Amino acid sequence: MRVEHDVKLTFDDVLIRPKRSTLVSRSDVSLSRDFEFRHSKDIWSGVPIVAANMDTTGLFSIAKVLQSHSMLTCIQKFYSTKECARAWDDGVNPSFVAVTCGSTEESFQLLQRKLATNDGIRMICIDVANGYREAFLDFVRRVRKEFPDKIVIAGNVATREMTEALILAGADIVKVGIGPGSVCTTRKVAGVGYPQLSAIAECADAAHGLLGHVMADGGCSSPGDVSKAFAAGADFVMLGGMFAGHDESGGELVENGDGKMYKSFYGMSSSKAMESHYGEVAKHRAPEGKEVRVPYRGPLETT
Numbered sequence: 001m002r003v004e005h006d007v008k009l010t011f012d013d014v015l016i017r018p019k020r021s022t023l024v025s026r027s028d029v030s031l032s033r034d035f036e037f038r039h040s041k042d043i044w045s046g047v048p049i050v051a052a053n054m055d056t057t058g059l060f061s062i063a064k065v066l067q068s069h070s071m072l073t074c075i076q077k078f079y080s081t082k083e084c085a086r087a088w089d090d091g092v093n094p095s096f097v098a099v100t101c102g103s104t105e106e107s108f109q110l111l112q113r114k115l116a117t118n119d120g121i122r123m124i125c126i127d128v129a130n131g132y133r134e135a136f137l138d139f140v141r142r143v144r145k146e147f148p149d150k151i152v153i154a155g156n157v158a159t160r161e162m163t164e165a166l167i168l169a170g171a172d173i174v175k176v177g178i179g180p181g182s183v184c185t186t187r188k189v190a191g192v193g194y195p196q197l198s199a200i201a202e203c204a205d206a207a208h209g210l211l212g213h214v215m216a217d218g219g220c221s222s223p224g225d226v227s228k229a230f231a232a233g234a235d236f237v238m239l240g241g242m243f244a245g246h247d248e249s250g251g252e253l254v255e256n257g258d259g260k261m262y263k264s265f266y267g268m269s270s271s272k273a274m275e276s277h278y279g280e281v282a283k284h285r286a287p288e289g290k291e292v293r294v295p296y297r298g299p300l301e302t303t
Helices: 060-069 081-089 105-115 134-146 160-169 196-208 223-231 271-278
Strands: 033-036 043-046 049-051 072-075 097-101 123-127 151-157 173-176 213-217 236-239 253-255 261-266 291-295
Touching: 049 060, 060 072, 060 081, 060 097, 072 123, 081 105, 097 105, 105 134, 123 134, 134 151, 134 160, 151 160, 151 213, 160 173, 160 196, 173 196, 196 213, 196 223, 223 236
Parallel strands: 049 072, 049 236, 072 097, 097 123, 123 151, 151 173, 173 213, 213 236
Antiparallel strands: 033 043, 253 261, 261 291
């Protein structure tokens, strides 16, 4: 074992020091950016805020709201091909959607079918709980070879060496975060993780040197945390809990004994998610997520 003695930081450890500015008002600030990528020749323009590819947030109903603000949604991977086709007919803009997949052969074949539903789909999100596998790098290479023009997001990792490896394998954007999410218990169950703000800063430094980008995933519980993620070097920031609890979000709406309304929100490695999609928790796995209730927040547009 090697122990790192360097100080590592998370969002609560820092504040952004104010500086003088020539701006007259916050309304003068443009949040939109133009992104060019190492591998894809596509140029994506928009606000780099992303809805997480979770059951309760990676939804087409969320995408329809966010696209009006030029924000991106990584849709959850359990949508069927028919559901994807219906979404485009229903007005979802494929330019602001990333189609999510796992890293199995079945996932690859399903990805092919989903991308065939609309030529305007520009982004692929390859999402696994553990990005530290050679097989995952091989899968990223395969996706890059099969879809050379697509913008490929891949993760999750939390250290610079795997950020570099994923970019060299074909990822345009590396998803950064192991265990910081509000409904993720990986750090407690597996003892694995990395303080999120330091992970963002270190992975961004590695990625930018290779003309790659990073997407901070997890740990943001307030707009200030989002600002800190960008200040640390994130190009995109993915949000789950901050988009949960709305009319457009998934999850059951319930009333607690206090007379207030709540919606369920759960991690994708929780017992709830595994039982919903696979019928059971596999014998070789321990749940690394939890289910919580978040206050009902009304329409997402308000947030």
